[in-house]
Amino acid sequence: MGRIWLQALLLVALFFGMYHTLRQVDWVNLLEIRETADKTEKKLGDMLWSMFRKSDREVKDKLVTHSLDSILVKLCDYNDIPEENIRLHVLEKDEVNAFALPDGHLVIYTGLIAACESPEELAGVMAHELAHIELDHVMKKLVKEIGLSVLVSMTTGSGGGEIAKEVARTLSSSAFDRQQEKEADIAAVDYMAAADIDPEPFGEFLYRLGGKSSRMGEYLSWISTHPDSRERGEYVISYAEEKTYEAGPVLGIGTWSRIREQLTAGIPASRSSQ
Amino acid sequence: MIAVRPFPYKPGEHEKEKASNSYLMSLIALIAGLPLPIVNLIATFFFYLGNRHSTYFVRWHCIQALLSQASLLLMNSYGFWWTVSILFREGRVTNDYIAYILTIVLFNAVDFAATIYTAIQTRKGRHVEWLFYGDLTHLLVKK
Structure with missing residues (x-):
């Protein structure tokens, strides 16, 4: 009997x-x-971004794009994220929505910027989407819901337009799984604290919009696709309380006010203001 | 790893053929069953069921073939579900995954070669015992 055990051990050790x-x-x-x-992800990201760009107008107003860029650069710099890998786009749409696409495309709707009461809230949403990109949630979600072979066939030209639309819909209007959302929330708080941005307004934003979701339905995509927003708001705030940071301004008060005014008045999407 | 050992009696022509077929069964199933690892084991198991009242020589070799398939099933199943999770969930091939697949390919290749060798030898009436599986079979099969 001992010999058999020895032989079994030998085979297991060999394996x-x-x-x-x-x-x-x-x-x-x-x-x-x-x-x-990486090539597949790049092709997929470019293909999907061109679809969104065709269906909605991209905001080129420099006040808006430069301000959002400065928030993004701050988040990236303090968290050792290569900012050249993130492509920030602002689209003119009333929907309160922001989402990440493959290959680092981060899309924000003007409706979401308008729904934020402070630049810290907007920075929280951006940090959350940045976390989805950094934690590779985007490709994992697509592989899970669409399938790797379908994604590869899309990038090699044999995928149909309907599949591309389905992929775009999956990314812009359906949630990641609960665990991934929580990971992204926690990472967002970490990113913000590291960049000395107060993370509590992000939790308040989730909590506030969570209460509105039943009344405002279709316009609050970001909240309706991110379930349990009130609960998330609570744990974001309690996690943020544990962090130490020296909160500084994200944007100047004047800059934020002007952005809000422009969005309320309606931005000519292709205008380029200095 | 593999050794030709003396057997208590000299098997007849019919016994040699059946014992050899128990190994061939797992090979045929290997070709038909890829990539589903369970097919080999099922085929070998049913072959054993059909011969469980046969002579000692036939039963002995059916069990050795069955045991070797059972351990392959474990390692192949893990590789199979790992592959499924990459295709439908993770989407990323890692160094660990490639190393595991190469390991089971090597083990399957060794098992494949050993199975062919044993099938040939058994057909000639020679009694071949594998490391670990031979001793385990002696414990399980009574004269």
Whole structure:
């Protein structure tokens, strides 16, 4: 009997020994798998962004884009996120929505900016979407809901337009799973605290819009696609209380007021103000 | 790893053929069953059920073939579901995954070669015992 156990142990050791040895090789780089995956993600991101750009007008107003860029740069710089990998786009639409697309595209609707009462709230939403990008939630969600083979076929030209629309709809108007949303919320608080931006307004924003979601239905996509907003608002605030930071201004009060005024008045999407 | 050992009696022609077929059964199922790892085990198991009242030599080799398939099933199933999770959930191939797949490919290849060798030897009436599986089979199969 002892001999059998010894032989079993030998086989198990052989199996795990071989597995451990093979794990030491960087197969992903050796076989250029990462490169292929990155190319697929880039093509997918460009394809989806061009669809959104065609259906809604992109805001080019420099006051808006520069201000949002400065928030993004601050979040990236303090969290060692390469800002050149993030492509920020503002689209003119009343919907309160923001979402991430593959290859680092971060899309924000003017309706969401208008719904924010302070630049800190907007920074919270941006940090949340940035976290989805950094934690690779976007591709994981697409693979889970659409399937890897369909995504690859889209980028090689054999995928139909209907599939591309379905992918766009999945990313802009359906939630990530509960665990991923929580991960992104927590990471957003971390990003904000590291950048010395007060994270509590982000929690208040979630809490406030969570209360409005039943009344304002279709315009509050970001909240309706991010369920349990009140509960999330509460844990974001309690997690933010544990963090230490020296909250500084995200944007000048005058800048934020002017952005709000412009959005209320309606921005000519293609205008380029200095 | 594999050794030709003496057997208590000299098997007849019919026994040699059946014992050899128990190994061939797992090979045929391997081709038909890819990538579903359970098919091999089911095929070998049903072959054993059909021969469980057969002679000692036949039963012995049916069990050795069955046991080797059972352990392959474990490692192949893990690889199969890992692949499914990459295709439908994770979407990222990792170094750990490739290392695991290569390991099970190597183990399957060794098992494949050993199975062919044993099928040939058994057909000639030689009794082949595998490391671990041979001793385990001795424990399970009574004369």
